[in-house]
Amino acid sequence: MSIPTRAAVVESGGAPFTLSDVELDEPGPHEAVVRMVATGLCHTDLGVASGALPFPLPGVLGHEGAGVVEAVGAAVTGVAPGDHVVLSFTSCGGCRDCRGGHPAYCATWLPLNLIGGRRADGTGTISRTGEDLGGHFFGQSSFAERALADERSLVKVDPEVPLASIAPLGCGVQTGVGAVWNVLKPVTGSTVVVLGAGAVGLSAVMAAALTPATDIVAVDRVAERLSLARELGATHTIDATAADLAAALADITGGRGADGVVETTGNVGVLRRGVDALAARGTLVVVGAPPFGTEVALDVNGLLGGKRVVGLTLGDAETQTFIPALVRLVKEGRLPLHRLISTYPFTDIDRAVRDMGAGKAIKPVLTF
Structure with a gap:
């Protein structure tokens, strides 16, 4: 028995999001139906919608959901109808890696989340007039x-926290926070540099402000984002x-360089400059x-001073413990996520996409 709903469908690479009536498959043993309350818009969604990644289109994207459980499969034990949930990968x-507490490095992460468009067994989750659409995006x-x-x-998650205020925890925020807490782990007196002050970068700034790092440096090309970074905990911009x-970093650090760098821009020229700016034994998180x-080309001899370059997916977070902790920090005002969020009705998804592309919105959240 399929479940009718309405979704924003991308018909082909580069096409806009168009609202369409679709059907969800009934939940399998380890699945649940969630009534969406809010969902964040992320650059990964826009990259896939542009056709830059081999995800099957037409398809339904979205991977920073938050909502209320409506129905669960026969083997589901962790949630029940009525529970408030944040959706992640x-x-x-x-x-x-899953058993070791590193599910973001799951052996089947790419097909399960980013490029498969189907369940692990090959069956579809979303259809339209009997034809499967690309679905199962980030599960x-x-x-x-x-x-x-x-x-x-x-x-x-805690039902007292408004879901629209925590939807971005599922991807962008846990990525930026995890880069600082799970990889850099700043010690007293250290310097953390964040390259790019978008949603992920500003999440990293907020996370660094909750550590013993002494200097927190935000780097961007947009003056408004740099001033927001200062309000969120950056000591220098x-x-x-x-x-x-x-x-500029030599000036801030007395010539030593950065102990930790978070590279969020995806620009390899910026990445290279970040590696060059590391102190001895410093770490750059990609x-x-x-x-x-x-x-990207790197100066090999420049790395021999103990520099490390570490790739990162989704903050290397174990979501069942990490996300509830972030929810509590949001609730207590210690992670001021609301400063990044602009809300839009779901029907205005194209306006949210335009505002994000133009830099007018740091983290658009669609509300239902």
Whole structure:
């Protein structure tokens, strides 16, 4: 028995989001139907919609969902109808990295989340007039009034916290926070540099402000974002249009360089400058994703001072413990996520996309 709903469908690469009546498959044993309340819009959604990644289109994207569980499959134990949930990525649960607490590095992460468009067994989750659409995006495809979600994508959260205020935790925020807390782990007196002050970068700034890091440096080309970064905890800002990164950081750090760098822009020129600006034994975390196949040249001898370059997916977070902790920090006002969010009715998804592309909105959240 299929479940009718309305979704924002991308018909082909580069096409706009168009609202369409679709049907969800009935939930399998480890799935749930979630009535969406809010869902964040992320650059990954826009990249797939543009046709830059091999996701099957027409399809339904959306991977920062938040909503209320309506129905659960026979084997679901973690949530029940009526529970408030944040939706995040899915994973197999059985490979070495899943068992080791690193589900973002699941052996089947790419097909399950980003490029498969179907369940692990090859069956579809969303159809239209009997034809399968690309779905199961990050185990959720939440650009729809209802989502058929994997149990492993669902994180039960405090029902007192408004869902529109925490939807971005599922991807962008946990990515930026995890880069700082799970990889850089700043110690007293250290310098954290964040390249790019979008939603992920500003999440990293907020996370760094909750650590013993002494200098927190935000780098961007947009003055308004740099001033917001200061309000969210940056101690220094660098306008990339006016200053040389290496010289500015040398000035801030007394010539030593940065202990930790979070690269969120996906620009390989920026990545290279970030690596060059590291102190001895410093670490750069690569978060921003350029098109598949992109390469970067590095000065090998420059790395021999103990520099580390670490790639990161979704903050290397174990969602069932990480996301509820972030929800509590939002609730208590210690992670002021509302400063990044602009809300739009779901029917205005194209306006949200335009505002995000123009830099008018840092983190659009669609509300249902």
